[in-house]
Amino acid sequence: xxxxxxxxxxxxxxxxxxxxxxxxxxxxxxxxxxxxxxxxxxxxxxxxxxxxxxxxxxxxxxxxxxxxxxxxxxxxxxxxxxxxxxxxxxxxxxxxxxxxxxxxxxxxxxxxxxxxxxxxxxxxxxxxxxxxxxxxxxxxxxxxxxxx
Amino acid sequence: xxxxxxxxxxxxxxxxxxxxxxxxxxxxxxxxxxxxxxxxxxxxxxxxxxxxxxxxxxxxxxxxxxxxxxxxxxxxxxxxxxxxxxxxxxxxxxxxxxxxxxxxxxxxxxxxxxxxxxxxxxxxxxxxxxxxxxxxxxxxxxxxxxxxxxxxxxxxxxxxxxxxxxxxxxxxxxxxxxxxxxxxxxxxxxxxxxxxxxxxxxxxxxxxxxxxxxxxxxxxxxxxxxxxxxxxxxxxxxxxxxxxxxxxxxxxxxxxxxxxxxxxxxxxxxxxxxxxxxxxxxxxxxxxxxxxxxxxxxxxxxxxxxxxxxxxxxxxxxxxxxxxxxxxxxxxxxxxxxxxxxxxxxxxxxxxxxxxxxxxxxxxxxxxxxxxxxxxxxxxxxxxxxxxxxxxxxxxxxxxxxxxxxxxxxxxxxxx
Numbered sequence: 001x002x003x004x005x006x007x008x009x010x011x012x013x014x015x016x017x018x019x020x021x022x023x024x025x026x027x028x029x030x031x032x033x034x035x036x037x038x039x040x041x042x043x044x045x046x047x048x049x050x051x052x053x054x055x056x057x058x059x060x061x062x063x064x065x066x067x068x069x070x071x072x073x074x075x076x077x078x079x080x081x082x083x084x085x086x087x088x089x090x091x092x093x094x095x096x097x098x099x100x101x102x103x104x105x106x107x108x109x110x111x112x113x114x115x116x117x118x119x120x121x122x123x124x125x126x127x128x129x130x131x132x133x134x135x136x137x138x139x140x141x142x143x144x145x146x147x148x
Numbered sequence: 149x150x151x152x153x154x155x156x157x158x159x160x161x162x163x164x165x166x167x168x169x170x171x172x173x174x175x176x177x178x179x180x181x182x183x184x185x186x187x188x189x190x191x192x193x194x195x196x197x198x199x200x201x202x203x204x205x206x207x208x209x210x211x212x213x214x215x216x217x218x219x220x221x222x223x224x225x226x227x228x229x230x231x232x233x234x235x236x237x238x239x240x241x242x243x244x245x246x247x248x249x250x251x252x253x254x255x256x257x258x259x260x261x262x263x264x265x266x267x268x269x270x271x272x273x274x275x276x277x278x279x280x281x282x283x284x285x286x287x288x289x290x291x292x293x294x295x296x297x298x299x300x301x302x303x304x305x306x307x308x309x310x311x312x313x314x315x316x317x318x319x320x321x322x323x324x325x326x327x328x329x330x331x332x333x334x335x336x337x338x339x340x341x342x343x344x345x346x347x348x349x350x351x352x353x354x355x356x357x358x359x360x361x362x363x364x365x366x367x368x369x370x371x372x373x374x375x376x377x378x379x380x381x382x383x384x385x386x387x388x389x390x391x392x393x394x395x396x397x398x399x400x401x402x403x404x405x406x407x408x409x410x411x412x413x414x415x416x417x418x419x420x421x422x423x424x425x426x427x428x429x430x431x432x433x434x435x436x437x438x439x440x441x442x443x444x445x446x447x448x449x450x451x452x453x454x455x456x457x458x459x460x461x462x463x464x465x466x467x468x469x470x471x472x473x474x475x476x477x478x479x480x481x482x483x484x485x486x487x488x489x490x491x492x493x494x495x496x497x498x499x500x501x502x503x504x505x506x507x508x509x510x511x512x513x514x515x516x517x518x519x520x521x522x523x524x525x526x527x528x529x530x531x532x533x534x535x536x537x538x539x540x541x542x543x544x545x546x547x548x549x550x551x552x553x554x555x556x557x558x559x560x561x562x563x564x
Contacts, residue, residue, distance in 0.1 A: 012563060124507065
């Protein structure tokens with residue numbers, strides 16, 4: 001299996017040019033995601049109105065897998081309900097660690113399916129899921145999400 | 149014992165031949181020859197060590213210091229002869245001063261609990277440096293919690309060196325122990341241990357040295373250093389995992405209470421009282437890692453047959469070569485540029501996270517460590533969440549350095 005399968009074009013693109021990579025002054029929810037072992041440290045901001053996520057942004061220093069996952073997440077989750085975002089976190093986890101994902105879920109994941117390459121790299125799965133854990137921690141009102 | 153093949157006429161290491169003593173070095177990773185640059189995490193093992201361990205299990209497997217049967221006597225003799233080998237390597241004259249245990253972590257915990265804890269209280273201080281491994285930080289934080297003693301940290305400069313004047317200023321009669329790493333695993337800095345010991349002893353302060361990274365790279369003579377405790381991890385010096393030693397000066401060890409209670413460390417036990425054993429058995433409770441001790445002894449013999457001074461000289465040249473070679477890589481920043489430095493290149497690469505780099509160059513067969521190297525305060529000092537680290541050993545070559553540099557260049561092109 002080649003290294004390009006992990007670092008697919010979409011991953012490299014999002015890492016080079018992360019979307020919504022900024023702090024959010026009017027965030028209603030925020031949390032910090034730490035993966036001390038890898039040196040990943042990100043902050044995720046959300047503006048939520050009722051059940052609807054209006055906007056997501058993030059900042060931080062992290063591996064390309066984490067950066068891409070976070071960047072894709074900010075695009076994908078905006079305008080979802082919080083329940084839908086939580087569901088997508090589960091679908092992504094299944095994609096990266098579980099059995100086959102149904103095609104419908106894969107379609108919903110869109111760009112995020114490009115992270116599938118980490119399946120072959122157990123040590124990197126946490127890198128891909130960290131932004132999502134952080135998003136869920138923010139929704140739950142937790143200050144820090146840790147993969148340890 | 150299989151003898152390593154060395155000693156070409158010009159007294160330089162015949163690295164090509166030495167490499168054949170290490171079976172793992174000939175394997176491939178992702179179809180490429182392995183370039184093992186993660187020696188500071190754990191070193192590869194020579195056949196001499198592997199064989200010694202195998203022989204114990206296959207030929208005279210028995211418990212030590214107990215049975216009267218042949219196997220038990222052979223095992224005991226092999227274990228004690230391993231102790232003698234390690235003593236020669238470190239110049240420890242008294243067999244009671246070498247305690248077998250699992251490694252540096254256990255050694256520091258033993259000293260902190262059995263020596264320091266009963267002797268300190270509020271107002272006392274433990275002095276360490278900013279470049280310690282977590283194994284020489286956390287045990288002292290436990291002591292702080294248990295006794296109220298203060299943990300004081302001697303600062304380092306931007307090159308990653310101990311600031312001598314600051315260290316000297318922090319030495320005072322309230323300091324009950326100085327704990328210092330000999331060579332920093334995260335930076336490669338070689339600390340001036342002899343000078344540290346002299347300065348501390350002038351105030352009657354004992355010194356513990358974390359020698360995990362020094363043992364595989366340079367001659368270590370504990371009597372010359374003059375330190376009171378010297379902690380060793382076998383697996384960092386080409387020996388087995390879970391086998392290490394603590395050197396302690398007899399006059400100090402004799403004043404210490406046991407650390408663990410159990411078999412082996414006793415002379416006589418009734419329910420009313422126990423008479424503890426003599427040194428070193430007093431600190432070796434329970435059946436030890438017999439195979440590990442024997443394997444570590446074989447490793448010590450192997451290293452002495454090569455010569456630690458020659459290893460040190462070779463590695464110094466290799467580090468110079470590597471430091472020069474990586475300067476061709478754009479955005480390559482070396483973390484830790486001490487004047488006196490061992491074969492460690494800790495670095496960041498602009499725009500490339502260490503973890504991605506580690507994963508990508510693994511596909512080129514190159515094994516490096518990425519992360520905080522169990523020295524998070526060092527990372528905080530240099531303002532980086534993590535570094536990549538190439539750590540060398542005497543079996544590494546200039547060709548491998550070149551291969552590493554090419555692999556890093558390719559990773560840059562891929563991600564940037």
